[in-house]
Amino acid sequence: MLTRAExxxxxxxxxxxxxxxxxxxxxxxxxxxxxxxxxxxxxxxAGRTRQELHRAVAAVFAAExxxxxxxxxxxxxxxxxxxxxxxxxxxxxxxLRQQVFRLAARHHPLVRHPDRLFESxxxxxxxxxxxxxxxxxxxxxxxxxxxxxxxxxxxxxDGYASPAALLSRYNVAQVQASLYDASRMTIWARxxxxxILRYAKLARLMHTITRxxxxxxxxxxxxPTSIMRQTRRYGVNMAxxxxxxxxxxxxxxxxxxxxxxxxxxxxxxLSSGDGLTSHLPPQDAFDSQVEQxxxxxxxxxxxxGWTLMREDEILHRGQKTFLPDFVFQHEDGRRVLxxxxxxxxxxxxxxxxxxxxxxxxxxxxxxxxxxxAAPPSDLPPNTLFYKTALRWQDVLERLKEQPWSDGSDKSDxSDxSDxSDxxxxxxxx
Amino acid sequence: xxxxxxxxxxxxxxxxxxxxxxxxRELPAALEPLGIWDARLPAxxxxxxxxxxxxxxxxxxxxxxxxxxxEWQTIHWPQVQLHTLREEQQQAVRNWxxxxxxxxxxxxxxxxxxVALTIMAQRMLSTLVVAPxxxxxxxxxxxxxTGLGYDAGVIGDNVYRVCPISVTTYDSAYLHMxxxxxxxxxxxxxxxxxxxxxxxxxxxxxxxxxxxxxxTATPERSDNRHVDLTWLIGPLVYDLPxxxxxxxxxxxxEVVRIPVYLSDxxxxxxxxxxxxxxxxxxxxxxxxxxxxxxxxxxxxxRTPEARAALKAYRARQAIEDRAREKLRVLxxxxxxxxxxxxLVFTGSNAMAREVSRRFLVPCLLSHxxxxxxxxxxxxxxxxxxxxLVANQVLDEGVDLPEVKVAVVIGxxxxxxxxxxxxxxxxxxxxxxxxxxxEIVCADTKDVQRSRRRRSSDAYTGAKTLRKEAPRC
Numbered sequence: 001m002l003t004r005a006e007x008x009x010x011x012x013x014x015x016x017x018x019x020x021x022x023x024x025x026x027x028x029x030x031x032x033x034x035x036x037x038x039x040x041x042x043x044x045x046a047g048r049t050r051q052e053l054h055r056a057v058a059a060v061f062a063a064e065x066x067x068x069x070x071x072x073x074x075x076x077x078x079x080x081x082x083x084x085x086x087x088x089x090x091x092x093x094x095x096l097r098q099q100v101f102r103l104a105a106r107h108h109p110l111v112r113h114p115d116r117l118f119e120s121x122x123x124x125x126x127x128x129x130x131x132x133x134x135x136x137x138x139x140x141x142x143x144x145x146x147x148x149x150x151x152x153x154x155x156x157x158d159g160y161a162s163p164a165a166l167l168s169r170y171n172v173a174q175v176q177a178s179l180y181d182a183s184r185m186t187i188w189a190r191x192x193x194x195x196i197l198r199y200a201k202l203a204r205l206m207h208t209i210t211r212x213x214x215x216x217x218x219x220x221x222x223x224p225t226s227i228m229r230q231t232r233r234y235g236v237n238m239a240x241x242x243x244x245x246x247x248x249x250x251x252x253x254x255x256x257x258x259x260x261x262x263x264x265x266x267x268x269x270l271s272s273g274d275g276l277t278s279h280l281p282p283q284d285a286f287d288s289q290v291e292q293x294x295x296x297x298x299x300x301x302x303x304x305g306w307t308l309m310r311e312d313e314i315l316h317r318g319q320k321t322f323l324p325d326f327v328f329q330h331e332d333g334r335r336v337l338x339x340x341x342x343x344x345x346x347x348x349x350x351x352x353x354x355x356x357x358x359x360x361x362x363x364x365x366x367x368x369x370x371x372x373a374a375p376p377s378d379l380p381p382n383t384l385f386y387k388t389a390l391r392w393q394d395v396l397e398r399l400k401e402q403p404w405s406d407g408s409d410k411s412d413x414s415d416x417s418d419x420s421d422x423x424x425x426x427x428x429x
Numbered sequence: 430x431x432x433x434x435x436x437x438x439x440x441x442x443x444x445x446x447x448x449x450x451x452x453x454r455e456l457p458a459a460l461e462p463l464g465i466w467d468a469r470l471p472a473x474x475x476x477x478x479x480x481x482x483x484x485x486x487x488x489x490x491x492x493x494x495x496x497x498x499x500e501w502q503t504i505h506w507p508q509v510q511l512h513t514l515r516e517e518q519q520q521a522v523r524n525w526x527x528x529x530x531x532x533x534x535x536x537x538x539x540x541x542x543x544v545a546l547t548i549m550a551q552r553m554l555s556t557l558v559v560a561p562x563x564x565x566x567x568x569x570x571x572x573x574x575t576g577l578g579y580d581a582g583v584i585g586d587n588v589y590r591v592c593p594i595s596v597t598t599y600d601s602a603y604l605h606m607x608x609x610x611x612x613x614x615x616x617x618x619x620x621x622x623x624x625x626x627x628x629x630x631x632x633x634x635x636x637x638x639x640x641x642x643x644x645t646a647t648p649e650r651s652d653n654r655h656v657d658l659t660w661l662i663g664p665l666v667y668d669l670p671x672x673x674x675x676x677x678x679x680x681x682x683e684v685v686r687i688p689v690y691l692s693d694x695x696x697x698x699x700x701x702x703x704x705x706x707x708x709x710x711x712x713x714x715x716x717x718x719x720x721x722x723x724x725x726x727x728x729x730x731r732t733p734e735a736r737a738a739l740k741a742y743r744a745r746q747a748i749e750d751r752a753r754e755k756l757r758v759l760x761x762x763x764x765x766x767x768x769x770x771x772l773v774f775t776g777s778n779a780m781a782r783e784v785s786r787r788f789l790v791p792c793l794l795s796h797x798x799x800x801x802x803x804x805x806x807x808x809x810x811x812x813x814x815x816x817l818v819a820n821q822v823l824d825e826g827v828d829l830p831e832v833k834v835a836v837v838i839g840x841x842x843x844x845x846x847x848x849x850x851x852x853x854x855x856x857x858x859x860x861x862x863x864x865x866x867e868i869v870c871a872d873t874k875d876v877q878r879s880r881r882r883r884s885s886d887a888y889t890g891a892k893t894l895r896k897e898a899p900r901c
Contacts, residue, residue, distance in 0.1 A: 065733040066733070068729055068736065069729060069736060069739075070729075091798070094797075094798065094800075094801050097791065097801075098801075098804065100789055101789055101790060101791045101814060102813065102814075103789075104788075104789030104790070105790075105813060105814055105815055108763065108767070108788070108790070108815040108816065109760060109763035109764060109767065109788060109815070110787075110788050110789060111760055111764065112757075112760065117764070118764055118767075122787070122788075125789070126789070129789075141786065144786065145782055145796075147796055148782075148794070148796045149796065204443075206469055207469075208468075208469055223443070224442060224443045224444065224445045224474065224607075225444060225445060225476070227465055227467050227469070227474065228445075228464070228465055228474070228475075228476065232628075233628070233631065261627050318469065318470045318471065319469065319470065
């Protein structure tokens, strides 16, 4: 991630928008050429100091009239991020300094023009120290501050696959950095909302979920103190979360940013159609092979009126959420949720059951893999054990025999009352 | 009462307090100004700093709560070895103790740390000490070890070792207080004028500590936010003016300014760069009379001209900063004060290294590890090293060996920095006055900065003092 020092963002106060720097205009065509030259510098840069590499990168843009310093600094950061520098771990420079300074101390001050009182000439003493250490002064002078970050030498560059990849990473990095100023983020999503929510939780963000009439979910993200004041405290969490969001499909994002203390709020808008590409791999459609295999065996067609749908439902109460693996929808309107627990440890299963208890009034079928560990005694009645593979016949059997209540009164519609920030509760009491 | 049957709990949640088990309408009215209803949970939520007040309100409302907040504990100090406090220090301890919350204003060198250690020793509670920079953080670690016999935890400088007694920096406290806020019953904010920053104040807000102590020599901030110390820490409980201690526990000092001139080549380049800046500003101001330097920085993203102007400005600063002549004058000062330990402050890391390479004297910069810092600082004290060069790292409160001579080469113009830097040489030692040299480029911005520095009250104090008390 970039730091604030490399962040380059345009504030359109009249339009109330934030526009992170992005190199996709037709006028930026020649940046591909610059990117190629930067990659060349780093690929051939082993042994050179960070300062030398940075100067070489800056020189690439010498004749460019349209290139803010921050853009150059951002490229340097992105290049350094995938570089390994020699770090003088064993403190050679520290020891050298100690030796040199101790030897020089008794000749202090080293003067340019010695006289009778001060006879230690700078040149003489430096030459004497050099011969004492058995190296040339030039070498000593070069190594004296080798541990300073600017003077670290490049060992290896594990760079970007192509100039285009570097530019693409740059574009994402600037959007990400702009989010440091964000106080709140709203996401509209359809298929991938489960993944989005999971990553938002990993980024330690709090959510407010609303199911919209068009079937999409609206997820508002912020942090504990956000309700008390405008705070940019969670901006870094949102920035961290962004690459995961970009790897998802079919979403829109709106963030509120406060560039300066007391300044008005500006909006950053983004969607899956904006052409940003994440360096994270695309999301797997299925969490596990068990689920994938089961979905294939069940098939797309209804079985005795029950159609299998994937992750179409979310249960949430406060900050607790439950995202079942499958939803079975019957022709008569009944809905049953199914959660598959493949490999499990007693702790994992206990935590899962705790979550399920929160949503005990929803129709949930639990499929648990048989294990050598003894299952807990407090399993809910609608639990189904399976051995190696979960058979569709067994599931259908359960669906048929259980007196599943009509889930329609518990469906997760919009709260409808006032359209405010109140979270929608998918399960009523 | 309706709520008496319910289970009501108060917990610490990421820097805030959460009161669960009451419906919104059942909340005591007194809670109103301290927090807000959080529909996301749903529960009442407020800043952790209101912890003792919330508990009090619940008691007054006859509301039995399960209090899961405090995770701090009683501390039994392994070995307390503190100096006997001077009268003014004892007064500071008494004033703070009567409140349990508040900050002390005491000039550098008057033993703020001793006062804080005494308070910690008496309070016997899990304590977090927040210092501005990591040097100071490690210094607190050492002082706690020698004074109280406790090996404190360290949070910061890529270390995360939390103990019931821990030391940290403001930046780390901002980052981690949402996890640590309920583990310490006493928080000490050293150089607490740093606390009211827009982000850093979270270090106080997210802490549930009922006992808070702030220490500073210079509470005032140019943005006036120091008024917030009153609610972030507590009221000003003790103020020891500089004049009360100078001459007793501090040395007298005088300021000597030495103008240097740029070489012909430097001057020519300097004028050329100044021209670039001036022409640019002139052109912009014709369009917009209020155009100022901040606007230039903002415009660098948009126009090549603004970038050129900024580049010229920085190059010009570098010339001032690194003028060859300054090194020559420094050589003269070293000759003059041979045999006396001497501190040199520079305006940039590059200049600090340049001085270090020219005279082969140690410099303390941010790349120096903990061990090297200590070796160098001790070396100056024992006379192993004649000189120590530093940029910013020594700006505040780092315990230094007695030094009577300091030289400032360039540097920022903020009032506080000047005071802090002066504080470095204000050390009790004999009758000889300390001396601060300023090497400034004549006919440049440097002179303006020096004037501003001298206008700060630390310098004003110095001048009057020199008149009243003749040199010995």
